[in-house]
Amino acid sequence: MDPGVAFGQVLRGLRREAGLSQEQLAFSAEIERNFVSLIERGVNQPSIRVIFKLAHALGISASQMLLLVENKMLDGLRSD
Template sequence: MAFGVVLRSFRKKAGLSQEQLALEAGVERNFVSLIERGINQPTIRIIFKLAAALQVDPSAMMKAVEQHLAQESLPTKPS
């Protein structure tokens, strides 16, 4: 799920629709949707294709995934 959240964030920051990203990356639009919803997980090859289409380093995407996961694991303060 974390990769999907990060992918959506990078995609929106780039101003691309799912369809535009899919076209640039050479994947199906519904596959981008499935990744963003956490239903499918991309292979390393697909991560590199998506990163190239977004004009970011794959390592930057993975760093963002790490940060997202770290944020999720922080304990919440009781209200």
Template structure:
């Protein structure tokens, strides 16, 4: 799984778990709603600055957000390895 895709899936999951619309998250993070949409679909890479803004809006540490992305990628890699066996 590509990092952009993993980030997007984690972002969408966290946003929905907090009951936030893309619009609300974008407003809270100070970025455009369409950028949130692109990130959630894995269409854009995310900068460190945006990671900090999004993490702040979600009220989590940036390291926690990135840790979740790393776990998602590792789980995907493990799943692919098991399916290949």
């Protein structure tokens, strides 16, 4: 699984757990709402700056977020 695709799935999961709309998350992270949608669908690869903004807005660290991404990628391998 591509890291960008895994990141998008993790992002969507964390956003929903937090009870936030894409618009609310975008506002909090100071990025475009459309960008949240593109990242969640794995279309757009977030930069390190955007990763930190999103993690901060979700109340976790960027490294914790990437740990979830790595676990997601491993899950993807296991289910292949």
